Amino acid sequence: xxxxxxxxxxxxxxxxxxxxxxxxxxxxxxxxxxxxxxxxxxxxxxxxxxxxxxxxxxxxxxxxxxxxxxxxxxxxxxxxxxxxxxxxxxxxxxxxxxxxxxxxxxxxxxxxxxxxxxxxxxxxxxxxxxxxxxxxxxxxxxxxxxxxxxxxxxxxxxxxxxxxxxxxxxxxxxxxxxxxxxxxxxxxxxxxxxxxxxxxxxxxxxxxxxxxxxxxxxxxxxxxxxxxxxxxxxxxxxxxxxxxxx
Amino acid sequence: xxxxxxxxxxxxxxxxxxxxxxxxxxxxxxxxxxxxxxxxxxxxxxxxxxxxxxxxxxxxxxxxxxxxxxxxxxxxxxxxxxxxxxxxxxxxxxxxxxxxxxxxxxxxxxxxxxxxxxxxxxxxxxxxxxxxxxxxxxxxxxxxxxxxxxxxxxxxxxxxxxxxxxxxxxxxxxxxxxxxxxxxxxxxxxxxxxxxxxxxxxxxxxxxxxxxxxxxxxxxxxxxxxxxxxxxxxxxxxxxxxxxxxxxxxxxxxxxxxxxxxxxxxxxxxxxxxxxxxxxxxxxxxxxxxxxxxxxxxxxxxxxxxxxxxxxxxxxxxxxxxxxxxxxxxxxxxxxxxxxxxxxxxxxxxxxxxxxxxxxxxxxxxxxxxxxxxxxxxxxxxxxxxxxxxxxxxxxxxxxxxxxxxxxxxxxxxxxxxxxxxxxxxxxxxxxxxxxxxxxxxxxxxxxxxxxxxxxxxxxxxxxxxxxxxxxxxxxxxxxxxxxxxxxxxxxxxxxxxxxxxxxxxxxxxxxxxxxxxxxxxxxxxxxxxxxxxxxxxxxxxxxxxxxxxxxxxxxxxxxxxxxxxxxxxxxxxxxxxxxxxxxxxxxxxxxxxxxxxxxxxxxxxxxxxxxxxxxxxxxxxxxxxxxxxxxxxxxxxxxxxxxxxxxxxxxxxxxxxxxxxxxxxxxxxxxxxxxxxxxxx
Numbered sequence: 001x002x003x004x005x006x007x008x009x010x011x012x013x014x015x016x017x018x019x020x021x022x023x024x025x026x027x028x029x030x031x032x033x034x035x036x037x038x039x040x041x042x043x044x045x046x047x048x049x050x051x052x053x054x055x056x057x058x059x060x061x062x063x064x065x066x067x068x069x070x071x072x073x074x075x076x077x078x079x080x081x082x083x084x085x086x087x088x089x090x091x092x093x094x095x096x097x098x099x100x101x102x103x104x105x106x107x108x109x110x111x112x113x114x115x116x117x118x119x120x121x122x123x124x125x126x127x128x129x130x131x132x133x134x135x136x137x138x139x140x141x142x143x144x145x146x147x148x149x150x151x152x153x154x155x156x157x158x159x160x161x162x163x164x165x166x167x168x169x170x171x172x173x174x175x176x177x178x179x180x181x182x183x184x185x186x187x188x189x190x191x192x193x194x195x196x197x198x199x200x201x202x203x204x205x206x207x208x209x210x211x212x213x214x215x216x217x218x219x220x221x222x223x224x225x226x227x228x229x230x231x232x233x234x235x236x237x238x239x240x241x242x243x244x245x246x
Numbered sequence: 247x248x249x250x251x252x253x254x255x256x257x258x259x260x261x262x263x264x265x266x267x268x269x270x271x272x273x274x275x276x277x278x279x280x281x282x283x284x285x286x287x288x289x290x291x292x293x294x295x296x297x298x299x300x301x302x303x304x305x306x307x308x309x310x311x312x313x314x315x316x317x318x319x320x321x322x323x324x325x326x327x328x329x330x331x332x333x334x335x336x337x338x339x340x341x342x343x344x345x346x347x348x349x350x351x352x353x354x355x356x357x358x359x360x361x362x363x364x365x366x367x368x369x370x371x372x373x374x375x376x377x378x379x380x381x382x383x384x385x386x387x388x389x390x391x392x393x394x395x396x397x398x399x400x401x402x403x404x405x406x407x408x409x410x411x412x413x414x415x416x417x418x419x420x421x422x423x424x425x426x427x428x429x430x431x432x433x434x435x436x437x438x439x440x441x442x443x444x445x446x447x448x449x450x451x452x453x454x455x456x457x458x459x460x461x462x463x464x465x466x467x468x469x470x471x472x473x474x475x476x477x478x479x480x481x482x483x484x485x486x487x488x489x490x491x492x493x494x495x496x497x498x499x500x501x502x503x504x505x506x507x508x509x510x511x512x513x514x515x516x517x518x519x520x521x522x523x524x525x526x527x528x529x530x531x532x533x534x535x536x537x538x539x540x541x542x543x544x545x546x547x548x549x550x551x552x553x554x555x556x557x558x559x560x561x562x563x564x565x566x567x568x569x570x571x572x573x574x575x576x577x578x579x580x581x582x583x584x585x586x587x588x589x590x591x592x593x594x595x596x597x598x599x600x601x602x603x604x605x606x607x608x609x610x611x612x613x614x615x616x617x618x619x620x621x622x623x624x625x626x627x628x629x630x631x632x633x634x635x636x637x638x639x640x641x642x643x644x645x646x647x648x649x650x651x652x653x654x655x656x657x658x659x660x661x662x663x664x665x666x667x668x669x670x671x672x673x674x675x676x677x678x679x680x681x682x683x684x685x686x687x688x689x690x691x692x693x694x695x696x697x698x699x700x701x702x703x704x705x706x707x708x709x710x711x712x713x714x715x716x717x718x719x720x721x722x723x724x725x726x727x728x729x730x731x732x733x734x735x736x737x738x739x740x741x742x743x744x745x746x747x748x749x750x751x752x753x754x755x756x757x758x759x760x761x762x763x764x765x766x767x768x769x770x771x772x773x774x775x776x777x778x779x780x781x782x783x784x785x786x787x788x789x790x791x792x793x794x795x796x797x798x799x800x801x802x803x804x805x806x807x808x809x810x811x812x813x814x815x816x817x818x819x820x821x822x823x824x825x826x827x828x829x830x831x832x833x834x835x836x837x838x839x840x841x842x843x844x845x846x847x848x849x850x851x852x853x854x855x856x857x858x859x860x861x862x863x864x865x866x867x868x869x870x871x872x873x874x875x876x877x878x879x880x881x882x883x884x885x886x887x888x889x890x891x892x893x894x895x896x897x898x899x900x901x902x903x904x905x906x907x908x909x910x911x912x913x914x915x916x917x918x919x920x921x922x923x924x925x926x927x928x
Contacts, residue, residue, distance in 0.1 A: 109447075111447055112446075174465055174523075
């Protein structure tokens, strides 16, 4: 569990504990449904990938560490109460970001096997987009007249698109014993996979049907982009926005 | 005419007097080795060189900046007499910003012969072609002064193609008679890899949907031709009589090269280019990225059973380099096809000759030599032996640069050509010897490890091991088995020092007429240049030459070599009497020319008692000592007279020893006598 996850759960607990003890009547959730519209912030994440394209009749080894920067995104969701405080809903999130990649590569020598030459460089503007559809079972806990706590979880479907470093170009001159990184060759890959989500949301009603809220969600799926590369989608997400109750 | 001498240790005054006195003395060659060890001599030599350049008696043939010491420049100068080049008369001069560093070479006094030929150029070309029994090759003949052991000749030098071989001929400029001839093929016996199933990268060129063995990644284009067993086509291309077509270049449809002969030739030539570039900074064979042409599959292995000996020895069991062959006549190498297991007996397989890295490197070193020291003069001279020796040296050195040291196939060792046979370095009965040469102990493969064992006039590879063994000792150290002298080598970790010293000597300091003594002084000078006077490299090289018996050549010497050392049925057959020995006898003049006045032999029985003392006339010397030059009673300074002759002790005597003594008069009119070592005959 990351530090951010721990912080979010602690804050959620504090919010619950610091709330006044709910009256008996207040423990029953009477709304018929909800709609949440949020902006979110997803902390930076990293992953690495190795590709082995053939150069000079021998496999190169290209290790790239990708870093998806701290990303603002958008999500929207809603659901209906189906039994007492239980609701079912769906939440959709999307973000797009230009990644950077740090490349450490071993490039074959044109004349000799097993005499790889080390080069290093960076790749920028690697497109990364991630769409997630979270199916949620939600348990709403009215805490106070104006406060509500929602605990939710369920399966998620992730679709990820990613620019990947597939090869590098180098500058080299005879006798080719060294090479210098020149640029990265990229290719776009995408994939999808089902994972899960779990999280909580605290809302404060400004009016009967409208309020503000913030929440913390952890979601995850391992999404294969090709036969050899799987990326981890999701992660801890902190969001805040408008809460509608009807 | 009188001689002038600019030999080292002569004072300036003596030099100038000598030059001034050249008008009335007997003509002769004089070797020159002037370094900063004697600034007086060096200054005097430098002045003489400058004066001769002004008089057009020396002409700069080539000048190159030093690749290892950028502030140095090396000039090569050819000697001319009234516009006619003297063969073997050339110098190297090394200069630094603060003046001349060294001068090495051989100069001749005015040869004292008329320089107006009776034959025209056209007549000479006809005479050359007729004498060779083939077609003349290349440009018209060159009028030269040709020093032979019996004196100076006005001659035409030309080439002819005979049965696919390039012959160099010198014909008398008055009579058209042949004075000297030798093949321009520099042949070698070596070893190879790739035929051993190893996988390596081949630098090729994509062309018309296929791939051709044409390396364009390196600054020098390297092309491997596949002659597909078409010997007539091979001969025409190699001799430069026809121009190669694209279809002559080895090809692969899918860039997966399965022809190991082609693979090895192409790859190893590239590695050799890399080696001399990285180690010495030399850009290709000529220092200017001359293209490298390699010919493979000159014959079909399946035809070996019907091949005549001349084809067998050249295109099956050999590799050659020819400096005037190939596209544009700029040099090419060809690699023999090898022989199936047991074809030559002994259950020995002979691999294709491109299969060995050190063999490919050896042949290409001939290309370096042909464009620098030009030691590919008469192969039966000491220069010819040095040509082979330096090729072995850099053949083996290339292997050490790319292969793991060891004695298995594809490993580097001091056995030149080890991988040519399976099993390695094997004796090949039908070939009558080894294809390999053991530099760590030349005696193993029947080669000399000492100057006293030389056989000038014999096969150049044989004598080459005097130099390559010295190279080995300078690196690894050890004791020379003949002299018993020990050498403290620089160690394998410092082999680069010795390699650089020898390469510098070959490419910058050695003149074309170099003797072993020249190799000694130039390699020592190179070590001084690179590592300083008194350096470990200089000490090791000096000790190594001492150990193999190579010193400055001042006094006359003689050697006697029984070959084979044991009498045999074959020896008896060739000599027509049994028991008999074939003796190789070399008589070497020192700094003075000699006029032989007589010679004698003493035979001893096994107990050491004299059983025969025979005295021979000078005229018999002239008639018998003709295997490395025209038979004559005169031996020019720094040249040799050689004989290969049948020898019996006494009828029926099966063992003992013999010694030959020579009497002569030197330039000063003094009588000198000198003898061969007393050699055991078993």
